Amino acid sequence: MKYPLLTGMFLLFSFFSFSQTKVPDTLVMETKTGEKVILIGNDLNVFKNMKTDSLIRKALQAVEDSLMQRKLDTLKKKKLSMEERYYKVLKKHQIFAFQPLIGAGLIRDKVSPSLGLALDFAPQRQDYYSKLYPGFYTFINVAINACYLFDTDGADRHKTFSQIFVEASFGNRYNNKISNYQYQYFDELSIGLGYLVKQSGDYFEGNTFKLFGTIVPNNSFIRIKPELYLTHDFKKIFPGISVGIKLR
Template sequence: MRVFCLITVLMMSIVGIVMSQPAGTHIVESRATAKFVGLSHIEIELGQRNTLLIGFDQFAQVQARRNIDSVLRLFVADYRKIEDTTQNSTQAIHALLKLGDESRDMALRYTPQPATSFRFRDGESPVEVKTMQDTLQVAWVSATSKEIPADFAVYFLVNSLHDLERILNSGGVNRKVEQALDSVRNFKHHNLTSPRYNFTLLQGLDNKSTFRTPGLARAPFLSFHPGVGVGLIRNQWVPSFHFDLEIVPNRFQQVGYFVGYTANFFFQSTADNALRAYRNDFVHAGVSFYRKDKGSRTANFNRHIASFYVGMPVHRSGSYFESNTIKLGSVVYKNYLFRVHTEVYMNGFFKNVFPGVRIGIGF
């Protein structure tokens, strides 16, 4: 087996495979929080585009499992025994290591590159380029459940899983982890060691730490939604603009409460064939419901289920609405900037009822 591995490494050197991975932090990428477990994250740069990322809910979890070098030693020894050297070396490997109370499991997933890439230099042979990194994900599972927990995991995002042995031989990662934990303890503005807070910490090769979005894990936040649209109301096409101010109690709840303002513009021809505009404005209040991402405990506020609202007129011109008009509405479809409203207008409660529909574009 050892001879076979040496031959494989020699063949790889002859083929000339190199790694081409753009530098940059992983946790700030689009939808990164959906890929990594935990409400808080510590990302540590290890050099040569290799990265350690820890996802957790509570700071105490990191303190309890900060001896990551011991886990690396277990993985390196186990991976030597099961490594499939016949696989294409440009494939990305995702290794999932589940640590139980009495045993450990490992699952390997191979992802081929979408295209074969080469690099050319004058006077040299073409070099095949590996464009995707390998990942080692470490999860601690209980004896009663083998499910991957959503509150703590360790990730190594590396050019090759073989780099993990080199990282160990260069001193490991425990010291860098301790430096990151010290930065958390010494943070001046909040007690980030408290379970009430969540944060993202980025630690560079110079061991300097940068904090992003530190704050209460369950803090409420405001969301502003302006937009324009056109609707069919009382057998007329009616342009409109609107804006809503929504408060979300916290990102763990799939509900938001909003107040808003809608201005509708009606156009009518006069006796001398002139076109006259009438404006009718409503204020409204309502509630929105959102979905959760699969495998996530937090709501995804881009995945809208429905909204319901009730409105009253605050400005009227023309004979389109009475002062006692009540508007009942709902957003029955929303896809990013596009939304469809169904509305019912009535004079008082269910008197002179007429329906309307409005198509809007906005945030």
């Protein structure tokens, strides 16, 4: 052996490295129904401040995530049929869909009914019925929305003033009938921007924009829409809110 000193140092270093390798600690817990859950960690002390139910819940969530990932990997490797991938197949899968808008809101201190028509663009609408991962799809929405304000003119005659906004928004719609994951409180979430293209009366001044969000609670037929109006070329800002009926 040409280099006995180097060889000896290498063996000595390997021995110390191996001897310092820590064997992971194992914690075995038994559930009320008799099943056993095995947790492995570098130090059992990290489990001391956690409740048993919390540990089991985290372990089960990890298993569910692992199974979900396996299903996704299967999808990538194997081209499944529509019946295998979706529990419902859309017969007329159209990426565009019209959506009527009916509701009423409160703009500053004025009650305002509204009517409109929206066009949805959703190329992955079929994913709403997916078996392989929590069903949802992303949409882009363009709408014409008219709101009506009731007031009196200079001669104290009651008049209706119409305000027409062009709106654009994007967000997600979730299928909570099959999803047990993080969006079970909402069926829809989106954000958007609107611009006033036609106004009557003097309620708004100059260029008027509005920022808004859309929230549809789980299993609900109402659409809640918080709003923020920026008028008079951004010199005046005030809030609003509207509630619409979910027709489709």
